[in-house]
Amino acid sequence: MENVKFSGHDTVALAKKYGTPLYVMSEDIIRDRIESVKKAFEEASCDYEINFAGKAFTNVAMCKIVASENIALDAVSVGEMLTAMAAGFPMERVCYHGNNKKSSELKFAVENGVGLIVVDSEDELKKLTQVTAELNKDVKIMFRISPGVEAHTHELIQTGIQDTKFGLPFEQAKDIVVRANQLPHISVVGIHCHIGSQIVDEVPFIAAADKMIGLYQAIRNEGVDLRAINLGGGFGIPYLQGDEYFDTLKYIPKLVQHVKTMCAEKQVPMPKLIVEPGRFLVCEAGATLYTVGTVKTIPGVRKYISVDGGMNDNPRPALYGAEYEAVICNGKATEDMEEVRVSGRACETDTLIDKAVLNHPEVGDILMVRNTGAYNYSMASRYNRFPIPAVVLLSGDCSGIMVERESYQELLSHDRVPDWLK
Numbered sequence: 080m081e082n083v084k085f086s087g088h089d090t091v092a093l094a095k096k097y098g099t100p101l102y103v104m105s106e107d108i109i110r111d112r113i114e115s116v117k118k119a120f121e122e123a124s125c126d127y128e129i130n131f132a133g134k135a136f137t138n139v140a141m142c143k144i145v146a147s148e149n150i151a152l153d154a155v156s157v158g159e160m161l162t163a164m165a166a167g168f169p170m171e172r173v174c175y176h177g178n179n180k181k182s183s184e185l186k187f188a189v190e191n192g193v194g195l196i197v198v199d200s201e202d203e204l205k206k207l208t209q210v211t212a213e214l215n216k217d218v219k220i221m222f223r224i225s226p227g228v229e230a231h232t233h234e235l236i237q238t239g240i241q242d243t244k245f246g247l248p249f250e251q252a253k254d255i256v257v258r259a260n261q262l263p264h265i266s267v268v269g270i271h272c273h274i275g276s277q278i279v280d281e282v283p284f285i286a287a288a289d290k291m292i293g294l295y296q297a298i299r300n301e302g303v304d305l306r307a308i309n310l311g312g313g314f315g316i317p318y319l320q321g322d323e324y325f326d327t328l329k330y331i332p333k334l335v336q337h338v339k340t341m342c343a344e345k346q347v348p349m350p351k352l353i354v355e356p357g358r359f360l361v362c363e364a365g366a367t368l369y370t371v372g373t374v375k376t377i378p379g380v381r382k383y384i385s386v387d388g389g390m391n392d393n394p395r396p397a398l399y400g401a402e403y404e405a406v407i408c409n410g411k412a413t414e415d416m417e418e419v420r421v422s423g424r425a426c427e428t429d430t431l432i433d434k435a436v437l438n439h440p441e442v443g444d445i446l447m448v449r450n451t452g453a454y455n456y457s458m459a460s461r462y463n464r465f466p467i468p469a470v471v472l473l474s475g476d477c478s479g480i481m482v483e484r485e486s487y488q489e490l491l492s493h494d495r496v497p498d499w500l501k
């Protein structure tokens with residue numbers, strides 16, 4: 080039996096060369112996903128923009144890939160903006176999000192020429208007005224609106240319902256937008272919503288689009304020259320074989336056609352449509368490699384296998400009950416399949432996969448968990464003082480480090496001893 084490959088690479092060789100736990104990312108798959116979204120919009124022929132939601136997976140090399148694809152980047156912190164800047168990412172193509180941006184952070188964005196700020200609240204608008212006056216600089220903004228739409232996804236990743244910290248309440252939005260547009264230095268170019276993540280049903284997406292088009296019309300009727308509607312991200316991916324499959328690439332032309340029809344009916348110009356996929360562009364491009372360290376059978380109960388990572392590098396099972404699939408990478412006969420629980424090594428229950436079907440896992444095997452490209456590296460923690468793993472980028476036949484494995488020296492580098500303990 081041959082070793083399992085990922086993006087054309089022998090996973091066991093990668094584990095040997097770079098060590099485990101290890102994140103691997105396929106540049107080929109990332110570029111393919113970006114190109115496919117572009118193509119879906121091109122074929123639907125409309126003015127569009129794709130913003131990669133950097134929070135799903137970001138680092139300097141990733142920003143270089145995004146820049147070279149000529150798409151835009153969503154950033155939610157100074158850290159993410161600095162990452163883009165370190166990659167030479169054109170800042171006019173950066174869109175700054177977040178529900179509680181500080182004045183100092185808004186100032187950083189304006190000073191560094193961030194192209195668009197998505198304002199989340201009236202308090203933020205006040206801060207931004209002060210910042211732009213101080214710097215005597217103009218900014219383009221959109222407002223995040225909470226459209227009051229329920230997305231059928233995990234409640235912790237629903238963000239567009241009425242009872243949410245995000246965005247202007249739908250009913251108040253029109254008046255706030257109209258008033259904001261009269262402020263010096265501020266021009267409102269569009270409205271934004273993002274209803275949640277890992278959505279696998281077009282009904283809530285279309286419902287949100289309808290509400291946003293209604294609002295767009297109402298605001299335009301007040302004389303504000305809105306040009307764009309940003310409908311956010313949230314396109315779900317199949318984590319498990321046999322999972323409900325949401326075909327994002329088929330949904331996009333449908334959405335465009337729907338918006339065209341609605342705009343014709345309402346006699347408003349077709350806006351530029353913006354989407355912000357995060358997970359869709361990177362999730363399937365990533366996998367995590369682990370080494371199996373212990374195998375324990377509890378007679379009549381189950382078999383546990385423990386790997387050298389877990390909730391530190393993938394907190395999603397613990398956070399959302401997210402499910403994953405795994406394979407043993409070192410070539411083994413497939414007749415010997417058994418159901419086991421894959422555990423991480425954090426001092427918590429740390430179940431990575433509750434029921435994994437694997438071919439006779441043994442100590443020393445390399446285990447690959449698929450679809451870890453989104454919200455794994457970006458959510459990794461140092462709990463138990465395990466260092467953050469390396470990320471290796473695969474491109475064609477090449478492999479290279481995009482994030483170095485954290486060293487123990489780096490791990491300790493922020494610790495200080497107050498005088499009285501010395």
Ligand SMILES: *Cc1c(COP(=O)(O)O)cnc(C)c1O
Pocket residue numbers: 132134135153176273275276277311312313314355356357358359453
């Ligand atoms: C998280 C987020 C996204 C991306 O969501 P995905 O589910 O990864 O596509 C897009 N826009 C905003 C505002 C977000 O917060």
